[in-house]
Amino acid sequence: MRILYKTILQLAITICMIVFIAGCVDTSVQSIPSSINYSSQIKVVNLVSGAGTATLTLNGQSLGSAEFGNEVPGAQSDFLTIPAGSKTLKASFTSAANQNYQFAATTDYKIRIFLVGTAASNDLFSSAQRYIWQTKNSAAGKNLFPADTGHVAFFNGSPDAVLNSVTINDTLPITFSSPLEMGDGSSYIKLKSGSYSFNVLYNDSLHTTFNYTLGAKDRYTAVIYDAAASIKNTVFIDD
Numbered sequence: 001m002r003i004l005y006k007t008i009l010q011l012a013i014t015i016c017m018i019v020f021i022a023g024c025v026d027t028s029v030q031s032i033p034s035s036i037n038y039s040s041q042i043k044v045v046n047l048v049s050g051a052g053t054a055t056l057t058l059n060g061q062s063l064g065s066a067e068f069g070n071e072v073p074g075a076q077s078d079f080l081t082i083p084a085g086s087k088t089l090k091a092s093f094t095s096a097a098n099q100n101y102q103f104a105a106t107t108d109y110k111i112r113i114f115l116v117g118t119a120a121s122n123d124l125f126s127s128a129q130r131y132i133w134q135t136k137n138s139a140a141g142k143n144l145f146p147a148d149t150g151h152v153a154f155f156n157g158s159p160d161a162v163l164n165s166v167t168i169n170d171t172l173p174i175t176f177s178s179p180l181e182m183g184d185g186s187s188y189i190k191l192k193s194g195s196y197s198f199n200v201l202y203n204d205s206l207h208t209t210f211n212y213t214l215g216a217k218d219r220y221t222a223v224i225y226d227a228a229a230s231i232k233n234t235v236f237i238d239d
Contacts, residue, residue, distance in 0.1 A: 046067065217239075
C-alpha cells in the first residue's frame with residue numbers, strides 16, 4: 001500500500017510540474033518564418049553612346065525599353081523591386097551588338113544601374129543610393145531628408161569626358177574629391193530647396209550648364225553623358 005501511495009504522490013507532483021511549466025511558456029512569441037524576402041530596388045539607365053534604344057531583360061523578365069539618355073522604369077514610376085542576388089541584364093540595342101551584363105543586386109539597397117560607354121565597348125556601373133527602408137518622413141530616413149533641403153549628386157556617363165567641378169549659381173564652386181571619370185559618381189550635395197543653375201567643368205576647360213529646381217526633402221542624380229564633343233546632361237529623381 002505504501003508503494004501505491006508513493007506512486008500516486010509522484011504522479012500528482014509530475015502533473016503539477018507539467019501544468020506549471022506550460023503556464024510559463026510565452027505564447028505571444030511569433031514563430032520563425034519559413035523564408036525571408038531578400039530584395040532590392042532598381043532602375044536602369046541607357047547611356048551607351050551611339051547604341052540607340054536598349055530593350056532590357058533581367059534574368060528573363062522584360063523590363064521594357066530605354067532610349068538613349070532615359071531610364072526604365074520611367075521618371076514617373078517607382079523603382080522596381082526585385083529579389084536580391086546575382087543578376088544577368090540583357091540589353092538588345094537597335095544600333096549595337098546585344099550585351100549581357102552581370103551584377104549583384106545588394107539586399108535592402110535602392111540602386112540605379114547605368115549602362116555606359118560606346119556602341120563598340122560598353123559596361124555596367126551601379127550606384128547605391130540608400131537602404132530601401134530609409135523612406136521619406138520615416139524615423140529611419142529622418143537624417144536623409146531634412147526639411148527645406150534638396151540633395152543632388154553627379155554621375156559621369158561620358159566615355160571621353162572627365163568631370164572636374166561644378167559651380168552653383170555662379171558663386172559656389174565645388175571641386176569633386178577626385179575627378180569623375182566614366183562610371184564615377186559624387187556624394188550628395190545639400191542645398192536649400194529652390195531653383196539653381198549648375199555649371200559643370202569637364203576636361204579642364206569645357207563646360208556644360210543646366211538649371212533645375214530642387215524640392216524639399218527630394219534627392220536627385222545629375223548625369224553628364226555622351227561624347228565630349230556632343231556632351232549632354234539630364235537629372236534623374238532619386239526620391
